[in-house]
Amino acid sequence: MALIAIDNGRIFDGEHWREDETLLIRDGRFEGFCPSDRGPAQAERTDIQGGVIVPGFIDLQVNGGGGVMFNDDQSVEGIRRICAAHARFGTTALLPTLITDTPAITAAAIEAGLQAKAEHVPGFLGLHLEGPHLSTARKGAHDPNLIRPMTEEDLTRLEAVGRRFDAIMITVAPENVTEDQVRRLKAAGYTVSLGHTNASYETAGQYAAAGARCATHLFNAMSQMENRSPGLVGAALDIGALNAGIIADGFHVHKGSMAAALRAKRGPGHIFVVTDAMSTIGTDLTGFTLNGRQIYRTDGKLTLADGTLAGADIDMFSSVRFLIEVIGLPLEEAAKMASVYPAEVMGVQDRKGRIAEGFDADFVILSADATHLTSTWIGGACVHLT
Numbered sequence: 001m002a003l004i005a006i007d008n009g010r011i012f013d014g015e016h017w018r019e020d021e022t023l024l025i026r027d028g029r030f031e032g033f034c035p036s037d038r039g040p041a042q043a044e045r046t047d048i049q050g051g052v053i054v055p056g057f058i059d060l061q062v063n064g065g066g067g068v069m070f071n072d073d074q075s076v077e078g079i080r081r082i083c084a085a086h087a088r089f090g091t092t093a094l095l096p097t098l099i100t101d102t103p104a105i106t107a108a109a110i111e112a113g114l115q116a117k118a119e120h121v122p123g124f125l126g127l128h129l130e131g132p133h134l135s136t137a138r139k140g141a142h143d144p145n146l147i148r149p150m151t152e153e154d155l156t157r158l159e160a161v162g163r164r165f166d167a168i169m170i171t172v173a174p175e176n177v178t179e180d181q182v183r184r185l186k187a188a189g190y191t192v193s194l195g196h197t198n199a200s201y202e203t204a205g206q207y208a209a210a211g212a213r214c215a216t217h218l219f220n221a222m223s224q225m226e227n228r229s230p231g232l233v234g235a236a237l238d239i240g241a242l243n244a245g246i247i248a249d250g251f252h253v254h255k256g257s258m259a260a261a262l263r264a265k266r267g268p269g270h271i272f273v274v275t276d277a278m279s280t281i282g283t284d285l286t287g288f289t290l291n292g293r294q295i296y297r298t299d300g301k302l303t304l305a306d307g308t309l310a311g312a313d314i315d316m317f318s319s320v321r322f323l324i325e326v327i328g329l330p331l332e333e334a335a336k337m338a339s340v341y342p343a344e345v346m347g348v349q350d351r352k353g354r355i356a357e358g359f360d361a362d363f364v365i366l367s368a369d370a371t372h373l374t375s376t377w378i379g380g381a382c383v384h385l386t
Helices: 076-087 103-118 152-164 179-187 201-210 231-238 255-264 316-325 331-337 340-345
Strands: 004-012 021-026 029-035 044-055 057-062 091-099 127-130 168-172 191-194 243-247 271-274 287-290 293-298 301-303 309-312 363-366 373-378 381-385
Touching: 004 331, 044 331, 057 076, 057 127, 057 271, 057 316, 057 340, 076 091, 076 103, 076 381, 091 103, 091 373, 103 127, 103 152, 152 168, 152 179, 168 179, 179 191, 179 201, 191 201, 201 231, 231 243, 231 255, 243 255, 243 340, 271 316, 271 331, 271 340, 316 331, 331 340
Parallel strands: 004 044, 057 091, 091 127, 127 168, 168 191, 243 271
Antiparallel strands: 004 021, 021 029, 044 363, 287 293, 293 301, 301 309, 363 373, 373 381
16 A cells, blocks of 8 residues: 655644644554655645644444434444544544344344444444343433343343454443452453443442443433532542543533533543434434334434433534543643543553554544544544545
8 A cells, every 4th residue: 555644733642742744644543743845755745734633532332323223223334424423523443332222133243243343344343232121210311111130141141242343332320230240340341331220429439440431421311410419420520540431512511511521520531522422423413213112303412202311412522522622631631531531441542542653544634723523534544534
């Protein structure tokens, strides 16, 4: 494959800014950097005219896009459409997310994910199984009739496929999953996240010690922080071993709560951004169905008829802009929340999430003021150009 040189831009590599340097790409990976005035003569050159290059966005919670809900279309073509829809908004790697459903649908989703991996679908990173082993008390938009405890048969099936994926996440609630089951899921290759639960601070700590690494969509569908009962919100912020995804759309979490959480989070864990996006992304759909129930799209949010939020109607670039323009984060930190941190959570930080020699050449080019997305690149190929 020819050498590609990206010229005339500022580069945030995931840690530092690089000025007056040319980004080099070969065979789908970053080859390195060179001074702008000494680029290889034989390279295919792209002049980005003062634009900004940041690592490609990694979204660990994507229910759908491009008119497709993963729960409705468990096929490699469905996954391909979801990935392509989100690539328009800077997402270069994602986890198609299956919301609580039947064992048969879950099995079909896993098979589709394995096929997507085999076919190297651009943007496909792995799967996120959000349920069915959650708490009905914090069900959110999940169908309570499908929520149930994890059985030995469930666990054995999950263990059989975990290591076949490069990355796989599962959201569970302590009400329906035991600590030992979490240990076994972790051993089988799963990133275990706690969500849709009324778990106490103490219980969350016990499950973190058993191997849970995340909290799913911080603040939403979980026990809240109170003065004598910190809940899962408090645990996610105070326990360094836990990371937490957060939906940055202004509807799921108040901007003040989000800003306070970002200041309060104890490391080494981080808060990272997820979209929790539905099939509406990249379309003009006014609604869709989920487990037979109508979801309404109005004023930038998605709800059931009773007003319950049902996923989000936001993309990753819009989420990054929200973090910058509303929360007041610098571009660097907002970009890390969308790339570096999720890569670390899924254990792929040795090849994704940064612009570094040998890493997958996944990146996004923004306008000089970072207010517009101009192109998305996956594996060194431009997959979207505005």
